[in-house]
Each structure stands twice: as structure tokens, then as C-alpha cells.
Amino acid sequence: MAVPRPRIPATALAPPLHSWLTGPRIDLLLIVALLPPLGQALALHGTRLLPGLAVSLAFAVGWQAAFASARKQCMGLSSVIPAVVFALIVPADAQLWQIALGLSFGVVVGVHLFGGYGWNFLNPVAVAVIFLVFSFPEAGYGKAPPVAWEGCMPGLVLLVATGIISWRIILAASGSLVAAIHLLAGANIDPFMALAGFTFVLVFLACDPIAAPGTDSGRWIYAVLVGALAALGLASGKPQTEVFTSVVLLGGIFAPLIDYGMARTHMWHRRRRIGARHG
């Protein structure tokens, strides 16, 4: 049965203030956090990166504009972020039409079908990369070398300090990745090399507030799950980028369930406390 929406009374109780951290500013901070890895990639690949980046940006912004005008929503910078992250994850020499196709699938199926950025529940980049990995197995999308970890550190500090991403996910996912590699692969894989390769995906995909759970306890569970699954994938010999993006996608699919479980657990504890007091 549908729950009727209660009438929200018109009152003069508008709250006086809002934090400076509004939706548009979150987008802006994420873009700022992406600048160092982008600069690093440009220094590494030179102008080879630019066509892919341009196609990604054009298609992400284009799809957003199309859906925003159809729904009469306003535009923001939110589509720039998946475009840049996607361009950094796919190989620099990838076919442009495949980039366009993958990104379109990611943002349309991963975001716009749900009503726009913030209403979705999966990270569009993870959707797009996994789509390409499965559609063009011979093109090597999963085998792209990971973005170097050094460039991600300023963004990590910025996003944790402003309260956009949770340090719990960073800590628990890194810890569980290193620990699980120790257990599963022994000396075959250097856990710290794996962690270095994981950093970009961890900060910009796994910590994405939309894709990760919204409860603190849920964040711990999600992060341990993502780290452990990543170690399992690496131990089976799969390439890093494929493993990391697919665990983020899998984690994102579980995140709403984890949140639901945490809310239910809280309700159960509450009922027990009430029962104990009344009994």
C-alpha cells in the first residue's frame, strides 16, 4: 500500500542558514580533487588523452542537457565528474566511438533513468567500464594501467576534510584489501602495489556518496566487502582495473541492502530496549 505523503504546512520557519557545502559546491570540490590526477595523466600521456576526454565530456554533458531539458531540471557541473573519471580509467588509446558508447550507457542507465545525479544508486563510471569490459573483451578495457596513487592524495585529503567522503571507507577498504591479499595470495602479490593501484578507484568510485551506504556502520561493512572482493579478484589473476571497477559496482548494488539492514538492526535494538524497559 502506498504511504500517503503528509501535508507539509506552510510556516514561517525557514531555517536561517545553510552550510556552505551545497550540492553545486560538492561538485566543484570533486572537480578540484580530480585536477591533480588529471594533470598527472596529461603529463604521462600528453595530448593522446585529450580526444577521449573531450568525447567523454561532450557525451556526459550532452546527455545531462537532454534529460534536464526534458524534465525541466536545472543543469549543474555534476556530469563533468564521471566524464573526467571515466577518461582517466579507460586506456588513452581507446576507440572514441567505444568511449562514447560506454559513457552513454553509464550515465543514461546508471544515472538519468533514475532521475538525475543524486537520485541514482550506482556509480556511472563503474557501470560504463564494466559495460565496455564485457562488450569489447579484446579491447583491453580492464587491463588499462591504474592511475598513479600520488595524484589522488590531495583530493583524498580535501574530500575527507570537507566531510564529503567518509574516512571509514578509505580505512576499512584499504585494510581489508591488504589483509585479504595476505591471506589469499601470500607472496604472489605485493599488497601495497595493489593498494597503490586501488587508490584512484577507492577515492573517486568506491567513496562516491551516492554509491556507498549512508550509515556509518553500513560504510564499514561495505568497505570491508569491497576490499575483500578486490583481493579475491586479484588473487584469481584478473587485471587490476577490471577487478576494482567490478567490485565497486558489486558493492554499490549491495549498498542499499546494507543500509536497509543497518536501519532494521537499529529498529530491532530499539524495540528490545523498549521491551526491556516495559517488561
Place this chain on the structure above:
Amino acid sequence: MKIRLRRGLDIGISGVPAGSIDGRQAVASVGLSGLDHPDIRPDFLVEQGQSVISGQALLRDRRRPEIVVTSPATGTVTSLVRRDPETAAFLVSLAVSNADPAQLNVPEDWRCSDGVRAVLMESGLWTCLLERPFGRIPDPDGMPDAICVTAMPADRLAPDPAIVMAGHDTDFAAGIEALHKLAGGPVHICQGPGPELAANAVTFSGIYPAGLPGTHVHHLCPVENGHRVWTLNYQDVMAIGHLFNAGQIETRRTIALAGPGVRTPCLMRVPVGADLDDLARGRLLDGEYRMVSGPLLSGRDAQFLGRAHLQVCVLPTGWTPGKRVIAPSSRTVGPIIPIAAHQKAFPFDLPVVPLLRALAVGDSETARELGCLGLLEEDVAVLSYVCPSNNDYAPMLRAVLDELRHDL
């Protein structure tokens, strides 16, 4: 007992009030708004243009006629509005001739539950009690499981209770004694760090919202099914004590006029419901201001000081102070993006984001199970402040609470 709160929000703001009480500011008009008493359906006992004296009943509740709202000053009734179109609440305003306290005959044998109740009803001080859950004035024959006295500044612009209470210890003690007669359970006195204000006070330390009654109730006597807690602030306790000690209805409160728009932020003693323009006259910096009655995050833009408000925050319009706060300009409501800052700002032990989602879609059953009965509008103000969605959760919570109360 000491309770240390680790979560919360540090609102950087200038204009903290100085420590001394600054003379008497002349107040020419006062007003009582139904926003402070949303559950009162008014039956006016006076007419427009009529002269009233301080402490005289102005209106009574239609459903619970024992509950009356009394005049905070002597003067003339200038307007009576049953339902203000903008706020959907009643409004009574008076032109003040003087604000001296009124006399009330307190019977000798008041030291029992019924005696205290009768005196509080007659004096109008009953309306300073707020019952949780739902945030209503308690029923005349209601019995709380506990009473929480908030003797702690709501935020850094509020007056320091130690300064206000200095020299009035006997009034406060008498007020606490009267509350003990009312309560079926304990009376908690919740104070901030510093010297003990009363015996057995509970000390809360931490950043905003460590000073809000909702936070205290949540940690001392959480409002679960069937439990009722009454809250009131320390100045109302002092007024109750003064009533029983001296037989006078004290209608003035010591409030802070503070914020970045004030020339010299200070404490002042003014009648309840004082006109904000009157009390800020000649004290503001040049420029355009908005005046917020009540705590910075949960107060309201108003003409008159709220019933329980102990501070007025003066903020220049369109102001972007320092680095932490912005004024809400052309707000568009967006999706709830669950950033880490949500949980960090909220000192209640409940899952914030599922609660916000339940409130935003009006799912009252889920909200109840997650613990929304322990909350009132002022408790979720901090979430409206941090949530990037620009949602205002206070009216959403009120709608859900009204629905739950209706279902009881």
C-alpha cells in the same frame, strides 16, 4: 554526572555577547505568536483596544480551557489575529506602558502537585513547559516520567546561564522544588561545563547541538513509547521560583542581542515577546539586517521575540560570514546525497540518512521506528543546515509527528 558529546557542528560566528547585563532597553510593543504554541486554538479573553495589566489572561485554549496565555506587560491590545495568513498562527500584540511584574496570590499550601499546577495555570507559566514526544504544552493533569531543565546556552550567541542566575539562586532552587512536586520521576538539571549551577546537575560538554533540550533528553531519558518528558529552560524555572517565593509573575527574561550585525553584542532584560526592532534600536551596525529570534540554526525570522527564546541573532542580509555559513539564496531542493557530514553533525544515536529519507517522503511509520519521536523541529535544524539537498526537515518532521499523534 558528566556526558561528553563527540559529534556536532562548530558554527564559526562573530558577535558573541559580552558578559554583563546591559541596562534596560525601552520596549514599546510586545507580541505573542502562535508559532510558540502550535497546539493552542485561541479563545480570546480580551478585545482590541482594551487595557490589560501584566499577568492578565489574554487567551485560553479552546480544547484545554485551563491553559491560558497571560500578558507579558501592562498596556493596550493593539491587534488580535486568529490566524495570520503568513504563519498560519495566532498573533496578539500590545502597546506597552510598563513591564513591571504582576502580583499573584499564591496560596500558603502550594507545596503539592495540585497546588503547583493551579498556580502555574493561573499565572500562565504552564505554557513554558514542553512535552516530548510531539512538542506540546502538557495536559493540565499530565504526569511526566522526568523533567529536564536546560541550563545551558543553545549556541555560542546565547547568554551564559551562570551570569543570568548569579544572585537568583533561591528563585532557581524554589523553581526546582516546584518541579519536583509536578514530576512523577527525576528532575534533571542539564548544564554546560563550568561550576555546578545546582546540586546533582548533569554536565554536558561538546559543540552544537550539545546545549539543546532534545540532546539532553536523548541521553538522559530517551522518549520511547509511552514515556513522557517535560522540558523548560532555566529562566522559566527562575520565574516559577520567583512566583512561589515572592508572589510575582516575572515576565522579563535576560536575552542576548548578538551576531555579526550588532555593534556591541550584549545581554539585556526585556519582556517576553518583545519587539525585535525595539530591542535592537540604536545597537546595530549600518546596513541591512535580518533578525533571527532564537538559536542561530533553529530560530526564525520574526517581528517578536519567541516565547522560550533567549537570544536574538542579527545577521546582515545576504551575508557570507567567514568560511562556514552562507545565507540561503534562491534555494532549490535537490536529492539527499549521504555525505559523511550528516552523521558527524548529529549527536543522536540513530541512523541519520534513513531517517532523513523517511522524513522526506513522509513515511511516518519508518520514521517512528527509527526514533523520530525523540526529536522536535529544533533538533533536526542541524541536519537542514548540513544536508546538501537544501531540504528543510523541520516542517517535514512536524508533519510526520502530527500524523503519528493523530494515529495514537
